[in-house]
Amino acid sequence: MSLRRIEDTRELLCALLRAFHGRGWVSGTGGGICGPAGDDELWIAPTGVHKELVEPGDFFRMTIGTGEILDAPNGLQPSECAPIFRAICAATGARSVVHSHALSAVLAADLHNGNILRIAGFEMLKGLGLSNRETLEIPVVSNTEREHELTGAVERALADPRFARTPVIMVADHGAYLWGADPMEAKKHAEVLHWLFDGRIARHRYGG
Amino acid sequence: MSLRRIEDTRELLCALLRAFHGRGWVSGTGGGICGPAGDDELWIAPTGVHKELVEPGDFFRMTIGTGEILDAPNGLQPSECAPIFRAICAATGARSVVHSHALSAVLAADLHNGNILRIAGFEMLKGLGLSNRETLEIPVVSNTEREHELTGAVERALADPRFARTPVIMVADHGAYLWGADPMEAKKHAEVLHWLFDGRIARHRYGG
Amino acid sequence: MSLRRIEDTRELLCALLRAFHGRGWVSGTGGGICGPAGDDELWIAPTGVHKELVEPGDFFRMTIGTGEILDAPNGLQPSECAPIFRAICAATGARSVVHSHALSAVLAADLHNGNILRIAGFEMLKGLGLSNRETLEIPVVSNTEREHELTGAVERALADPRFARTPVIMVADHGAYLWGADPMEAKKHAEVLHWLFDGRIARHRYGG
Amino acid sequence: MSLRRIEDTRELLCALLRAFHGRGWVSGTGGGICGPAGDDELWIAPTGVHKELVEPGDFFRMTIGTGEILDAPNGLQPSECAPIFRAICAATGARSVVHSHALSAVLAADLHNGNILRIAGFEMLKGLGLSNRETLEIPVVSNTEREHELTGAVERALADPRFARTPVIMVADHGAYLWGADPMEAKKHAEVLHWLFDGRIARHRYGG
Numbered sequence: 043m044s045l046r047r048i049e050d051t052r053e054l055l056c057a058l059l060r061a062f063h064g065r066g067w068v069s070g071t072g073g074g075i076c077g078p079a080g081d082d083e084l085w086i087a088p089t090g091v092h093k094e095l096v097e098p099g100d101f102f103r104m105t106i107g108t109g110e111i112l113d114a115p116n117g118l119q120p121s122e123c124a125p126i127f128r129a130i131c132a133a134t135g136a137r138s139v140v141h142s143h144a145l146s147a148v149l150a151a152d153l154h155n156g157n158i159l160r161i162a163g164f165e166m167l168k169g170l171g172l173s174n175r176e177t178l179e180i181p182v183v184s185n186t187e188r189e190h191e192l193t194g195a196v197e198r199a200l201a202d203p204r205f206a207r208t209p210v211i212m213v214a215d216h217g218a219y220l221w222g223a224d225p226m227e228a229k230k231h232a233e234v235l236h237w238l239f240d241g242r243i244a245r246h247r248y249g250g
Numbered sequence: 251m252s253l254r255r256i257e258d259t260r261e262l263l264c265a266l267l268r269a270f271h272g273r274g275w276v277s278g279t280g281g282g283i284c285g286p287a288g289d290d291e292l293w294i295a296p297t298g299v300h301k302e303l304v305e306p307g308d309f310f311r312m313t314i315g316t317g318e319i320l321d322a323p324n325g326l327q328p329s330e331c332a333p334i335f336r337a338i339c340a341a342t343g344a345r346s347v348v349h350s351h352a353l354s355a356v357l358a359a360d361l362h363n364g365n366i367l368r369i370a371g372f373e374m375l376k377g378l379g380l381s382n383r384e385t386l387e388i389p390v391v392s393n394t395e396r397e398h399e400l401t402g403a404v405e406r407a408l409a410d411p412r413f414a415r416t417p418v419i420m421v422a423d424h425g426a427y428l429w430g431a432d433p434m435e436a437k438k439h440a441e442v443l444h445w446l447f448d449g450r451i452a453r454h455r456y457g458g
Numbered sequence: 459m460s461l462r463r464i465e466d467t468r469e470l471l472c473a474l475l476r477a478f479h480g481r482g483w484v485s486g487t488g489g490g491i492c493g494p495a496g497d498d499e500l501w502i503a504p505t506g507v508h509k510e511l512v513e514p515g516d517f518f519r520m521t522i523g524t525g526e527i528l529d530a531p532n533g534l535q536p537s538e539c540a541p542i543f544r545a546i547c548a549a550t551g552a553r554s555v556v557h558s559h560a561l562s563a564v565l566a567a568d569l570h571n572g573n574i575l576r577i578a579g580f581e582m583l584k585g586l587g588l589s590n591r592e593t594l595e596i597p598v599v600s601n602t603e604r605e606h607e608l609t610g611a612v613e614r615a616l617a618d619p620r621f622a623r624t625p626v627i628m629v630a631d632h633g634a635y636l637w638g639a640d641p642m643e644a645k646k647h648a649e650v651l652h653w654l655f656d657g658r659i660a661r662h663r664y665g666g
Numbered sequence: 667m668s669l670r671r672i673e674d675t676r677e678l679l680c681a682l683l684r685a686f687h688g689r690g691w692v693s694g695t696g697g698g699i700c701g702p703a704g705d706d707e708l709w710i711a712p713t714g715v716h717k718e719l720v721e722p723g724d725f726f727r728m729t730i731g732t733g734e735i736l737d738a739p740n741g742l743q744p745s746e747c748a749p750i751f752r753a754i755c756a757a758t759g760a761r762s763v764v765h766s767h768a769l770s771a772v773l774a775a776d777l778h779n780g781n782i783l784r785i786a787g788f789e790m791l792k793g794l795g796l797s798n799r800e801t802l803e804i805p806v807v808s809n810t811e812r813e814h815e816l817t818g819a820v821e822r823a824l825a826d827p828r829f830a831r832t833p834v835i836m837v838a839d840h841g842a843y844l845w846g847a848d849p850m851e852a853k854k855h856a857e858v859l860h861w862l863f864d865g866r867i868a869r870h871r872y873g874g
Contacts, residue, residue, distance in 0.1 A: 070790065143861075166278065585694040590809060
């Protein structure tokens with residue numbers, strides 16, 4: 043079914059996870075997604091499961107402000123990303139966050155300079171609301187042993203005015219958190235950003 | 251359904267957009283397509299939407315000569331490519347134009363010399379009507395901040411006799427406009443050209 | 459439907475063309491295929507059409523010995539490969555030939571030495587009936603302006619005892635002709651050979 | 667049908683083979699898989715067949731301890747991997763083994779040092795039960811002319827305490843044997859490991 047015809051948020055998130063798995067962004071149970079459940083609530087995918095096989099009944103409903111779990115499916119745990127998803131939604135107003143484990147995200151983050159990955163010289167930047175003359179500056183935080191330990195560094199990046207228009211935070215050796223106002227904008231940003239990661243890597247190989 | 255069995259032009263354009271999205275040529279709402287609506291009219295896809303989700307009712311009907319909009323779907327804007335699509339159709343007689351945002355188009359355009367990308371030494375050139383002994387010369391125009399500002403440079407390339415047999419114009423950092431007499435010839439040219447872009451890049455990496 | 463459940467040869471050839479198109483081996487109307495129509499006859503796909511859209515009624519029936527056309531669909535021309543397909547079947551006993559326009563075939567052929575592409579050091583060689591200690595030697599003939607002009611060079615390669623166990627002939631800048639006793643063996647050889655082309659290219663890039 | 671809804675082990679193994687074939691891990695009849703048939707028994711796929719076309723009735727039932735064949739489909743031979751599959755299950759307690767012929771496995775194994783391939787610096791290591799600060803050490807055994815001749819080297823690697831937590835053994839020029847407690851854990855490990863192979867190769871190309 044066309045994504046445009048899916049009315050239920052959790053069904054849409056499942057369809058996006060299947061598409062993202064086909065592209066290698068959420069392999070081997072890695073990665074994650076959340077979407078809006080209400081004004082101050084999110085549907086959050088579970089951890090430790092094959093993401094392309096997630097079903098609508100598997101999502102946790104969680105408040106953005108306090109992290110209280112309102113609905114919990116039997117036998118599952120919410121994504122370890124939950125505190126990061128909440129921090130991003132609270133700081134930016136986004137209501138859908140994608141956590142990508144794409145190899146291209148890791149390889150692009152390898153090209154950071156002083157913990158900022160810079161990407162310029164691509165029309166595709168317009169897909170993030172920038173002009174094609176601007177430089178996208180993406181914060182790259184260091185990886186930690188446990189995912190929830192990333193939350194502090196993510197919050198500092200969210201508060202940094204240099205990144206106020208950047209809908210993505212990268213984690214070295216790990217992947218990317220990227221977001222949009224809703225799941226379809228998050229999908230758009232996911233496609234644009236992974237294209238830009240590939241482009242940045244390819245031009246680095248050209249020597250650029 | 252087989253593309254051969256699709257009789258409605260707009261349905262065919264939608265099927266092509268889905269196929270092109272699967273190949274990474276129209277990611278993140280980028281790219282576009284048009285096809286024939288009548289002798290002097292085009293069906294033009296809308297801007298700012300996920301191209302693989304475009305439906306037949308989303309197309310604008312526009313005259314080639316004046317750009318007058320004859321049919322407009324509610325709540326959408328025609329592709330910013332519309333003036334370029336019209337210029338190509340007016341100058342060449344083509345009735346279907348594809349605007350590709352493929353990374354391979356950008357990386358191949360990086361290899362231009364004096365604003366011409368030259369591709370030779372491939373049997374695949376025959377798919378554009380050339381002999382395999384000829385050199386394909388593609389004009390590469392500089393990118394502009396707004397897409398409609400490209401129209402003048404595109405018109406100059408279309409009028410340049412060196413490119414009279416070249417069914418594609420590239421835009422640096424941006425992508426390619428390519429065309430055919432009808433949507434199926436545009437599809438053929440799209441497949442041939444993206445193959446040639448990949449081949450040109452790969453031989454450059456070989457040192458060729 | 460599973461390829462194992464397809465009983466009609468022409469339906470099987472159509473299904474293989476769709477699969478090969480998805481892999482980029484027959485893009486932009488390029489490439490071709492034939493399969494057995496009888497003891498001394500072949501079904502041969504038409505030229506100049508989108509290969510993934512070929513239907514059972516589009517095939518030509520042709521004798522291997524004389525090239526006489528026994529059945530011809532309206533409005534189509536048989537593949538320009540027909541003389542080469544017949545030469546391969548006559549010389550080797552094969553009854554299914556695949557003509558690949560894969561970029562990997564062209565890039566691997568670039569690595570020939572004295573018009574022989576050598577591939578060794580891969581378990582995958584067993585898929586061609588070789589031991590993994592043997593070296594696959596593939597003849598690489600020069601491209602010609604017209605496809606039928608290749609026939610002489612192909613016949614000489616077929617008669618060369620060095621290549622008696624090699625089920626593939628490559629054409630520089632162009633692609634590969636590969637074969638099997640029947641369409642399913644040709645499919646197996648196609649998968650093995652394109653894997654080996656990719657492997658040969660990748661190890662060349664490693665400096666091997 | 668979602669893999670989560672498949673209750674029959676052999677149907678699940680067939681669905682996994684189709685998915686793995688689509689990724690290039692079991693091309694050209696290569697590769698293999700087994701899954702649990704009972705406490706001390708395995709379902710083992712046949713040799714010499716197109717792996718994506720394997721059907722539930724094609725599997726052999728074999729005891730892990732003695733290799734006795736309890737059920738045999740007509741006209742087929744069990745995978746030559748059978749002794750290796752049995753050795754892995756006996757030594758590790760795994761009940762599902764995947765034999766991958768992916769090119770990425772061969773190219774990653776090329777990067778071994780003293781017959782150990784080391785992979786570190788990736789969050790994705792967590793998918794194998796390691797911390798992201800640990801180094802994955804994978805034994806790389808030399809290829810042999812016949813697959814069953816690998817069994818001794820595989821058994822030595824399985825008995826080596828350095829590799830006690832490593833759910834994969836690689837064979838130079840050939841591929842990888844990887845495993846999990848059941849088919850879905852083997853799928854997870856397959857996705858994680860092929861991601862890591864790609865990552866290791868890409869960072870080698872960066873000069874890392």
